[in-house]
Amino acid sequence: MNEALLRSLTPSVLAILVRRGADFAAAEDAVQDALVEAVRVWPADPPRDPKGWLITVAWNRFLDATRADAARRRREDLVDDEPAPGPARALDDTLQLYFLCAHPSLTPSSAVALTLRAVGGLTTRQIAQAYLVPEATMAQRISRAKRTVSGVRFDQPGDVATVLRVLYLVFNEGYSGDVDLAAEAIRLTRQLAAAIDHPEVAGLLALMLLHHARRATRTAPDGSLVPLAEQDRGRWDIKSIAEGVEILQAALARDRLGEFQAQAAIAALHADALTAEETDWVQIVEWYDELARLTDSPVVRLNRAVAVGEADGPRAGLAALAAVDDSLPRHAAVAAYLHERDGDLATAARLYAEAAQKAPNLAERDHLTRQAARLNARRRR
Amino acid sequence: MAKYLLLKHYRGAPASVNDVPMDQWTPEEISAHVQYMHDFAARLEETGEFVDSQALAPEGTFVRYDGEGRPPVTDGPFAETKDVIAGWMVIDVDSYERAIELAGELSAAPGAGGKPIHEWLEVRTLLAEPPTITDCLFK
Numbered sequence: 001m002n003e004a005l006l007r008s009l010t011p012s013v014l015a016i017l018v019r020r021g022a023d024f025a026a027a028e029d030a031v032q033d034a035l036v037e038a039v040r041v042w043p044a045d046p047p048r049d050p051k052g053w054l055i056t057v058a059w060n061r062f063l064d065a066t067r068a069d070a071a072r073r074r075r076e077d078l079v080d081d082e083p084a085p086g087p088a089r090a091l092d093d094t095l096q097l098y099f100l101c102a103h104p105s106l107t108p109s110s111a112v113a114l115t116l117r118a119v120g121g122l123t124t125r126q127i128a129q130a131y132l133v134p135e136a137t138m139a140q141r142i143s144r145a146k147r148t149v150s151g152v153r154f155d156q157p158g159d160v161a162t163v164l165r166v167l168y169l170v171f172n173e174g175y176s177g178d179v180d181l182a183a184e185a186i187r188l189t190r191q192l193a194a195a196i197d198h199p200e201v202a203g204l205l206a207l208m209l210l211h212h213a214r215r216a217t218r219t220a221p222d223g224s225l226v227p228l229a230e231q232d233r234g235r236w237d238i239k240s241i242a243e244g245v246e247i248l249q250a251a252l253a254r255d256r257l258g259e260f261q262a263q264a265a266i267a268a269l270h271a272d273a274l275t276a277e278e279t280d281w282v283q284i285v286e287w288y289d290e291l292a293r294l295t296d297s298p299v300v301r302l303n304r305a306v307a308v309g310e311a312d313g314p315r316a317g318l319a320a321l322a323a324v325d326d327s328l329p330r331h332a333a334v335a336a337y338l339h340e341r342d343g344d345l346a347t348a349a350r351l352y353a354e355a356a357q358k359a360p361n362l363a364e365r366d367h368l369t370r371q372a373a374r375l376n377a378r379r380r381r
Numbered sequence: 382m383a384k385y386l387l388l389k390h391y392r393g394a395p396a397s398v399n400d401v402p403m404d405q406w407t408p409e410e411i412s413a414h415v416q417y418m419h420d421f422a423a424r425l426e427e428t429g430e431f432v433d434s435q436a437l438a439p440e441g442t443f444v445r446y447d448g449e450g451r452p453p454v455t456d457g458p459f460a461e462t463k464d465v466i467a468g469w470m471v472i473d474v475d476s477y478e479r480a481i482e483l484a485g486e487l488s489a490a491p492g493a494g495g496k497p498i499h500e501w502l503e504v505r506t507l508l509a510e511p512p513t514i515t516d517c518l519f520k
Contacts, residue, residue: 107475108475109474109475132384133431134426134431134432136431137425137426137429137430137431140426140428140429142429169382172513172514211513211514263514359508361509361511362508363510
């Protein structure tokens with residue numbers, strides 16, 4: 001059975017139940033039940049109309065649950081009101097679901113969990129495993145999130161920016177377990193891009209595809225990080241890069257620049273260089289200037305300092321870094337890199353060791369410690 | 382989204398405000414304390430923030446490798462060890478501020494006289510997986 005097909009039907013089936021009058025929380029539970037049933041039944045008895053099958057089973061589950069409730073009267077009203085099955089308004093409905101699951105009243109972790117379940121069709125167990133929390137905790141997080149958005153009107157227009165942030169978080173965080181969250185984020189962003197014509201949605205999709213293309217080369221077989229300059233570019237996924245670049249170019253041509261398009265443009269310039277030495281750092285600095293104009297983020301200024309160091313030399317990079325708040329994560333790592341390029345190995349080694357102490361994850365800490373050790377060994381010779 | 386460890390010490394943390402050894406409390410005060418800890422964990426499960434909670438026996442054994450073909454050497458427990466961990470709770474929260482807030486609540490667990498212990502808890506960040514894109518703009 002094609003699990004991808006099954007999961008791709010999730011949002012439209014859920015939306016149809018909500019359109020028929022089911023409240024969001026109950027409808028979402030019913031769709032999950034139907035998905036579980038499909039996994040059980042379909043291999044032996046594949047339906048001719050998978051979507052119709054899911055709608056029928058989910059609707060019946062919803063009615064059963066409602067029947068068990070005290071809201072018997074409401075159910076009868078619903079049955080009477082049940083509309084004739086017509087052409088599904090899948091695209092609009094899917095978009096509404098994205099808005100609901102990324103509603104600003106939700107915390108980022110709740111929005112991520114709800115999006116993965118209600119739009120992505122993942123089970124609570126899969127989501128719990130991806131974020132390394134007990135299943136009971138994840139179940140509570142999701143049901144609280146559903147309660148939080150239960151009063152939101154389903155046809156209310158939402159903010160695309162909040163949806164994009166949630167998808168970005170799905171792509172960027174979480175653990176590689178049973179579910180490939182990066183691939184899932186790409187699938188959900190692709191589905192969103194099909195539902196709404198928006199240059200920043202395209203920008204995010206391009207950004208994901210361009211980073212995903214390098215995934216196999218980002219870590220060595222022992223799990224250690226491989227910096228961009230040392231990655232085996234021959235193993236980058238050319239198809240994914242080509243698709244990302246094409247989507248990005250079409251988005252940029254519309255002249256409505258946003259932060260995701262700008263980030264994707266930087267990723268595209270890296271992807272474009274056959275060797276690290278051929279990287280067009282001057283253009284990358286220009287894109288960081290655009291990004292700084294769009295977001296005024298200190299993280300952008302930090303990364304810009306690296307690009308300036310490559311384009312105009314380490315002294316220029318250090319001068320750019322001097323204007324950046326030194327309490328930022330990775331500030332010491334950037335300073336260490338620029339000092340090494342400038343030939344000040346003692347300072348670089350000290351800063352790499354300091355950066356390792358502050359590293360937010362184990363792979364980065366090990367990488368930075370190794371850099372400090374490499375410089376210390378060289379200085380002893 | 383990040384995980385934090387709330388660490389409780391038998392020894393090694395600064396003295397609590399309500400610093401009376403547990404065996405000097407009344408049985409009711411002990412029950413109230415235990416109930417508070419249960420309720421706290423249950424509440425975190427309810428908010429979708431609970432990951433794990435464990436308590437440790439105070440005495441540990443030190444072990445080290447002693448060379449090829451030899452059994453490991455053991456030593457201790459050492460009465461003089463400065464830092465002794467009593468237990469921990471792991472939480473998964475949206476911000477550091479939330480972790481601090483929850484540690485503050487946990488520290489308010491009742492002790493002698495039914496009054497909050499004001500115990501010092503140590504908050505430590507669990508190292509995460511490396512992100513795909515390091516220039517994340519939303520942190």
